[in-house]
Amino acid sequence: MSAVVFHEFGGPEVLRLEEVPEVHPGPGQVRVAVRASSVNPLDWKVRAGFMAQGKPLDGMGTVGFDAAGVVDEIGEGVTDVAVGDDVFGLGSGTAADQAVLEVWAAKPASVDWAVAAAAGVAGETAIRALDLVGVGPGTSVLVDGGAGGVGAVVVQVALARGARVIATAGADNQDYLREIGATPLRYGDGLAERVREIAPDGVDAVVDIAGKTAPAVLVGLVPAASQVVTIANFGAGEAGVQVTAGRSPRALEALETIGGLLAEGKLVIKVQTFPFARATEAHRISEGGHVRGKLVLIPEG
Numbered sequence: 001m002s003a004v005v006f007h008e009f010g011g012p013e014v015l016r017l018e019e020v021p022e023v024h025p026g027p028g029q030v031r032v033a034v035r036a037s038s039v040n041p042l043d044w045k046v047r048a049g050f051m052a053q054g055k056p057l058d059g060m061g062t063v064g065f066d067a068a069g070v071v072d073e074i075g076e077g078v079t080d081v082a083v084g085d086d087v088f089g090l091g092s093g094t095a096a097d098q099a100v101l102e103v104w105a106a107k108p109a110s111v112d113w114a115v116a117a118a119a120g121v122a123g124e125t126a127i128r129a130l131d132l133v134g135v136g137p138g139t140s141v142l143v144d145g146g147a148g149g150v151g152a153v154v155v156q157v158a159l160a161r162g163a164r165v166i167a168t169a170g171a172d173n174q175d176y177l178r179e180i181g182a183t184p185l186r187y188g189d190g191l192a193e194r195v196r197e198i199a200p201d202g203v204d205a206v207v208d209i210a211g212k213t214a215p216a217v218l219v220g221l222v223p224a225a226s227q228v229v230t231i232a233n234f235g236a237g238e239a240g241v242q243v244t245a246g247r248s249p250r251a252l253e254a255l256e257t258i259g260g261l262l263a264e265g266k267l268v269i270k271v272q273t274f275p276f277a278r279a280t281e282a283h284r285i286s287e288g289g290h291v292r293g294k295l296v297l298i299p300e301g
């Protein structure tokens with residue numbers, strides 16, 4: 001099977017599309033014939049060696065943490081899905097013709113493959129973050145970095161929960177934030193003052209996607225430091241901010257919720273697609289940090 005891989009840590013140029021051995025599901029897993037796999041910031045952080053704790057690459061590296069595809073092999077103990085079912089979900093090494101998923105949900109028939117692939121990591125992360133700060137009906141939330149792949153999903157899920165959403169982005173993405181239902185603000189110096197112009201008493205919660213605003217500024221907008229959660233600033237815990245990474249034990253429930261929102265039209269994910277052979281280009285764009293929506297890789301042939 002073909003897969004996007006790397007044999008040394010480095011920039012996007014180390015990525016290669018190569019033939020590699022087939023993968024097979026273990027207990028509680030399924031394998032899919034991949035129709036699409038999205039690019040997430042974790043991909044280029046792994047590729048660049050940022051997650052290796054200074055150790056050299058051991059063997060071949062793979063990319064991709066979510067995908068959408070057709071189930072073609074089922075692991076031991078799996079009873080809720082059948083070969084031929086359309087699913088989307090979470091795994092590793094998913095930028096390949098075939099990929100093993102560890103958590104999955106049914107892909108709604110009305111949802112495009114690329115959109116479904118884009119929904120896995122972004123959707124699970126969004127719901128995990130919003131749950132940690134209790135965003136629900138009648139609450140107000142600031143999403144710092146609301147135009148990217150995860151941020152735009154956070155905005156729309158919060159709105160679907162009945163929250164009021166203020167979101168930040170650069171000048172070029174202010175209209176996009178309005179389009180998805182948020183009150184837009186520019187990020188950068190003076191953010192706290194701009195927030196208080198439209199929310200004089202601050203907000204109930206902050207979800208920090210970009211990791212570029214000082215934690216003290218965000219903490220000053222909420223009743224308690226624990227009402228700020230970040231997925232990007234891993235040093236913010238020193239300020240009392242919640243830092244979240246990894247995968248929630250409720251990932252399946254999150255994926256099912258995201259699938260429902262996609263099917264109902266309450267969640268729209270903009271995607272830009274690239275063939276596997278152009279993974280280098282997609283990684284370069286992702287690493288640039290000014291993505292609107294999600295970047296998705298499509299198998300060739």
